[in-house]
Amino acid sequence: MTEKPDAIDRFNSGLVLPASVPFPEGTAFGPFVFLSGQLGNKPGTLELVEGGLRAEALQTLRNIETALNAQGLGVEHLMRCTVMLADMAEWGVFNEVYRAFFGDRPLPARSAFGCNGLALGARVEVECTAIRPG
Known part of the structure; x- marks a missing residue:
């Protein structure tokens, strides 16, 4: 009898985000946790925080942390993040928020690109991959 591979867990x-949205917060397979792109929305709603990129970036990172915590993980488990910005001219502002959020914690590998038309009219979206220890 062949062993059945691990199942993909959608969570x-x-x-x-509201549980009613048509996509998961993330998926997991074995030790890997893939978060869907996170926005700077107010927790549990589809409404962006006010205050422009700085406020959205901070809330986006908090939302990533919340999604990880719900899986028993923290930002220290992040391996890689991809940052999507509506305006690459705001890259410096995003980096200020990013550095302050992580503080002395190790930073995940990261790339970024500019795009047009993020969901909800957001200024930033961040998608991450984490790994479960063990």
Whole structure:
């Protein structure tokens, strides 16, 4: 009898986005946790925080942390993030928020690109991959 491979786990804690949205907060397979792109929305709603990129970036990172915490993980488990910005001229502002959020914690590998038309009219979206220890 052949061993059945690990199943893909799709999850939505309801703490970041409403549970009714048509996509999961993330998926997991074995030790890997793939978060869907996160926005700077107010937790549990589809409404962006006010205050422009700085406020959205901070809320986006908090939403990533919330999604990870719901899986028993923290930002220290992040391996890689991809940053999508509506305006690459705001890259410096995003980096200020990013550095302050992580503080002395190790930074995940990261890339970024500018794009047009993020969901909800957001200024930033960040998608990450984490790994479960062990």
